Every structure is written in structure tokens, then in C-alpha cells.
Amino acid sequence: MQSTNVPMSIGESNNTNHCTRQQLQELLQNSFGDLPMLLVSNREPWIHSHCDNGWIEANRPASGLVTALEPFAEATGGTWIAHGSGNADRCTVDEKDAVNVPPDMPQYRLRRVWLSKAEVEDYYSNLSNRGLWPLCHVAFVAPLFEHHHWQVYREVNQRFAEVILEEAAGKPALVFIQDYHLSLVSRILREANPNLITVQFWHVPWPNREVLRTFPYADELIHGLLGNDLLGFQSKSHAHNFLDAADRLVEARVDLEQEQVSQNGHRTLVGSYPISIDFDYWNEVGASDEVDLSMKQWISELNLETDQLLIVGMERLDYTKGLMQRLHAIDRLLQLDPSLKGRLQVVQLLVSSRGTISEYRILRQEIEALTRQINRRWADGGWRPIQLKIEDRSLIDRVALLRLGRCCVVSSLHDGMNLVAKEFVASRSDGDGTLVLSRFTGSAQELTGALLVNPYSVEALAQSMQRALLMPERERRMRMTQMRKQVADQNIYQWGSSIVSDIQRVRQRKALKSDVSTLTV
Incomplete structure (x- = not known):
């Protein structure tokens, strides 16, 4: 990629060329070829199901999230960590609960996280989809906030974090987390393995501060997301809503001009990256x-x-x-x-x-x-x-x-x-x-x-x-x-390229900080 493809500011690119899948993958390989990539989402990119004829079938769900992230996984040969929801998923994994995908031409590894029906009900159906979903969309449907659901949500986030830490094995890695189901994961990772670079993209809107305050655990939600090195939203207004919430609802220092939040010596860059299609x-x-x-x-x-x-x-x-x-x-x-x-x-x-x-x-x-x-x-x-x-x-x-x-x-x-x-x-x-x-x-x-x-x-x-x-x-x-x-x-690969360029900046900043710390010691 040419140097003109590097964004001039967080989440904004001065490049108007038509970025291709191959160009994005070359950028990924050049930028992170030495760093394991762990993609994390609730939804898995491949689902295994039993067929009536006794065979097991692998299907790729119709999902914009899968389309957006597969180039990252394929280019780096990384590991995608997700909830195993297919009725034949357990039959297809190895002793480490992983399977290589796509089935016909494996290019990356899928590590599955197992959840009980009760956990899926409380963490996914209730807290995520009956709580956070209407809250974030400011829908005229009353969000459901029950303490038990939040407890299970915490537990599931902890489970995902433990699997990520196991995969990273205490070494540096790039962790790319998706959406509102896993808002507490990055904070857990930060405390357990500071060598990780954590990035999260929030696919749904982020509500304004007054709406957010109706969520009883808003401060914990924000603290969780501030464990990330880079936090991305769909639009500037959503990013600014988050910065405002971080400024007023938790103890943190917010720099609106630089679009970053500092808390306990850690900086989170906040950017806007409008997602697209191929x-x-x-x-x-x-x-x-x-x-x-x-x-x-x-x-x-x-x-x-x-x-x-x-x-x-x-x-x-x-x-x-x-x-x-x-x-x-x-x-x-x-x-x-x-x-x-x-x-x-x-x-x-x-x-x-x-x-x-x-x-x-x-x-x-x-x-x-x-x-x-x-x-x-x-x-x-x-x-x-x-x-x-x-x-x-x-x-x-x-x-x-x-x-x-x-x-x-x-x-x-x-x-x-x-x-x-x-x-x-x-x-x-x-x-x-x-x-x-x-x-x-x-x-x-x-x-x-x-x-x-x-x-x-x-x-x-x-x-x-x-x-x-x-x-x-x-x-x-x-x-x-x-x-x-x-x-x-502004296709999906331009979206990916913009995020990758800002991750590079985060990595360079962290490396510089590490060098300074070493010299000080």
C-alpha cells in the first residue's frame, strides 16, 4: 500500500482510491505478520449442523460482520474466537475446541466457546438483545435490565477473555473484538496481559449520555470498553457520545481534540469507521x-x-x-x-x-x-x-x-x-x-x-x-x-484499511512508550 493510504486522523482516511481485498490483506501481512491475530465475536463465521442424511454440513452465515472480518482472519492465518452455536459444532473440533476453516480450503482457525442454554438466554437474549439493543437504538421499547442477566453477561465475558488469554499464552497478540455482546472483555485482558493490543468495533449506535444513564451498569460498561487501545464506532456522533459519557460518568481524562481517553495511565483512542460492503x-x-x-x-x-x-x-x-x-x-x-x-x-x-x-x-x-x-x-x-x-x-x-x-x-x-x-x-x-x-x-x-x-x-x-x-x-x-x-x-476493504492504519499508530505508540520505560529503568 502507498503511504497516502494512512489516515491523517483517527478514523478518517485521505485515500479515495478503490481499495481491494488483496490490498487490505497485503497491508495486514506487512503490518502484523509478526503478531498473532485473534478475532473475537459472539457469532461464529462457520456453523456445523447435522443433516437428515446423517452427514455434517458447514455453512457460512449471511452476515455483514463475517464479510468484514474474514479478510483479517485469512490474511493473518489467525484465530477467530466465537460461540459455538451449531448442533454439530462439538463433533468437528479438536481437543482444543478448534477447527480449521473454510472447510474446502482452510485459511484460519476457529476456536469455539461453549455456552449453556441458560447462559445464552441471559447473556445474549436478555442482557444483550432485550437490554443493550433497545438502549443503544433509543427504541420505544422498554429495555430489560435485571441484575441476574448482568451477572451472567459478566460471566460469559470472563469466559471469552479466558479463552483469548489461553490462545495468546502470555505473549503479544492483536485482539479485535466485535460489538456490544463483549464489552467487558478488553478490561479483563488488559489486567491479565498488558502485552496485548486490543481493538473493539461497536457496530450499533452509542446513545447519548442521558439515555445511557438509564442503564444501571453504565459505568462498568464504559470502564470495560476503556480497556481497549482503539475503540471504533460507525459515525462521529456515536464516537462523540462515547467521549461525552466517559467524560461525565466515570473517572477519566478526555481529550476531545485528540479523540482519546486516559484512565489509570492507559490511553484509548476513539475513532469513527463507517462500515461498508464488497x-x-x-x-x-x-x-x-x-x-x-x-x-x-x-x-x-x-x-x-x-x-x-x-x-x-x-x-x-x-x-x-x-x-x-x-x-x-x-x-x-x-x-x-x-x-x-x-x-x-x-x-x-x-x-x-x-x-x-x-x-x-x-x-x-x-x-x-x-x-x-x-x-x-x-x-x-x-x-x-x-x-x-x-x-x-x-x-x-x-x-x-x-x-x-x-x-x-x-x-x-x-x-x-x-x-x-x-x-x-x-x-x-x-x-x-x-x-x-x-x-x-x-x-x-x-x-x-x-x-x-x-x-x-x-x-x-x-x-x-x-x-x-x-x-x-x-x-x-x-x-x-x-x-x-x-x-x-468507500468499500469494506477501505473500512478495514482505515482501522489497520490506526492500529499501526497504536502499536508504534505502545512500542515507544515501552522503550521510554526501559530507558527510565
Whole structure:
């Protein structure tokens, strides 16, 4: 990599070139070839499951996190530490609970952490997803904070830390931790092995100080994260929220200009790194023959007519995605423009998730009921405005649906980034289509060619969808060209390169500090 690829400040790069997977991996090898890399996340990159025929199948989950981190693991031949959740995971590991992956061409090692059903329930479902998730998304769903859940969360974080320390064996290593499930790990590592370089990326929003104070263990959460040498967020506003919290809620010295926090002689650099996708991959898939075939199959399945205007929604079933507001906006859209009756087709594809959590079960029932209500109100012969599909579909089918849409709607009430918006843009190899995008997503700060909207305003959302459907082709293509360039330039490998460059700075600083300490002694 050229020297111009080194960011000028924490989390910001002056490089606008199209970084590739190979370039990122070369940078990783050159920077950390002498340092073992340990990647840590709750979700594992490969899951082993028993099949009906008696065989064991290995699957790579559809996950932006996996896509983002695998180049790190492959380039360094490192170890990925994660919760072993597959029903055949125990059958495939060695005596150290590890397996080499990918199965066909192993390039790194996966070390699994075993958790009981009760631990998964309290640490993952309750504290992480019923507590921290709504807290961080400032969702109008009351977070659940129970002391027992926090105790189990601590215990699981301790378990992960012990596995990391075992893998590092008291030697220097680079530890890259992911997200809100493991916020206490770095502090434990710092106290046990100061030779480690610890980095953590917080994928979801970080709330403002007043919201954070409602969490009874906010100070312990912040103390845990300050064990990191580098702490990354999706946006500057989230990073500044954390700096403000560290300044006011714990004993620490915060330097806003240098974006760092000092506590007990240890410095944590805080940066913003907007995560992205592999533009070339999504663009290639969007232009493939398989997608062309799937588009024809969708047209048949949906009974689409050539003059119909298709709106597409595609996300995980979650109360942060603004799904109820979106449905009300579709109802309002038909009131605003009666000419759309019979011409408008909305396909909402949802992946069911967290079905054991009551809030998600209730949300599904509400979405299904409201969809039926709107369809009954506007039905005309065999036409219904909304087709709700709560099911898993292949990547090819999802891209084909994105390709068919005149408009894609992403109306999240709050999102750290939202990669569906970027996937829509990258998959539109035809250069057409419009994006209606919530202002409260990280993607809105980059995709300025989208029609930005307040998702809480049903009226504004309906008007934006109407404008998107009726927008002249020339304007659609101009906006799409602008957005595609943005996603291509700031792709997932540029995200990785920016983080790696700042880790280099941390390593150099720590080495200098060590040299000074040696001279002083």
C-alpha cells in the first residue's frame, strides 16, 4: 500500500482510491505478520449442523460482520474466537475446541466457546438483545435490565477473555473484538496481559449520555470498553457520545481534540469507521445470469404486470426498522395518489429473528394484522398492494428482488449503518432505481443521492415514496451513479484499511512508550 493510504486522523482516511481485498490483506501481512491475530465475536463465521442424511454440513452465515472480518482472519492465518452455536459444532473440533476453516480450503482457525442454554438466554437474549439493543437504538421499547442477566453477561465475558488469554499464552497478540455482546472483555485482558493490543468495533449506535444513564451498569460498561487501545464506532456522533459519557460518568481524562481517553495511565483512542460492503461482489452478482433468471421467477411468483411500480423492503424483523410506520405510509400513499391503485406493488421481505423474545413475536403479529387490514381496504379484484413474505431467501433471490424494484425503502428508526441500503445500490448494475432512506441511519451520511426522510413522519415517508416512484429516469440514474461511486470508493476493504492504519499508530505508540520505560529503568 502507498503511504497516502494512512489516515491523517483517527478514523478518517485521505485515500479515495478503490481499495481491494488483496490490498487490505497485503497491508495486514506487512503490518502484523509478526503478531498473532485473534478475532473475537459472539457469532461464529462457520456453523456445523447435522443433516437428515446423517452427514455434517458447514455453512457460512449471511452476515455483514463475517464479510468484514474474514479478510483479517485469512490474511493473518489467525484465530477467530466465537460461540459455538451449531448442533454439530462439538463433533468437528479438536481437543482444543478448534477447527480449521473454510472447510474446502482452510485459511484460519476457529476456536469455539461453549455456552449453556441458560447462559445464552441471559447473556445474549436478555442482557444483550432485550437490554443493550433497545438502549443503544433509543427504541420505544422498554429495555430489560435485571441484575441476574448482568451477572451472567459478566460471566460469559470472563469466559471469552479466558479463552483469548489461553490462545495468546502470555505473549503479544492483536485482539479485535466485535460489538456490544463483549464489552467487558478488553478490561479483563488488559489486567491479565498488558502485552496485548486490543481493538473493539461497536457496530450499533452509542446513545447519548442521558439515555445511557438509564442503564444501571453504565459505568462498568464504559470502564470495560476503556480497556481497549482503539475503540471504533460507525459515525462521529456515536464516537462523540462515547467521549461525552466517559467524560461525565466515570473517572477519566478526555481529550476531545485528540479523540482519546486516559484512565489509570492507559490511553484509548476513539475513532469513527463507517462500515461498508464488497461493492465489486454485489455488482457482479447483480449482473449475473442467475439473478436474471431469478428476476423472471419473481415476476411470475408476484404476478407482476409490466406497468406496475414495485417498492421493495428487505430486512430482519425488528422493531428498530420502522416497519409499522412504513406500512401506514403505504396506506397513506394510496390515499395521496389514487392512480397508483392497481399499479403499485409492495413486496416486504423479512427474515424472522429473535423469535423467543416476546417483543418480536408481538411485532410480527402486529405487522401481519396491519398488512391484512391495508390489503382489505384497497383490494381490487385479484390485486393487493402489499405482499408480505417472512421467509429466508437465497442471496440470488434477494439481489433479484432488489434489481426489480423501482424503489427500495429503508426506514429504520435508528441504525448504526444499515448495509441493505448499500447492497441495493451496489446490486443495481443497471444503474437505475431510487432509494428512500431514513435520516437516522449511518448510511444516510454517505448516500446523499437517496431521498432522505424522517421515518417517524408517515406523511413525509408517503410523499418520498411517491416522488421515488414518479421520478424521471434521468434523475434516477444521476442519483444512482453518485451513490454507486460512493459505495465503490468507500468499500469494506477501505473500512478495514482505515482501522489497520490506526492500529499501526497504536502499536508504534505502545512500542515507544515501552522503550521510554526501559530507558527510565
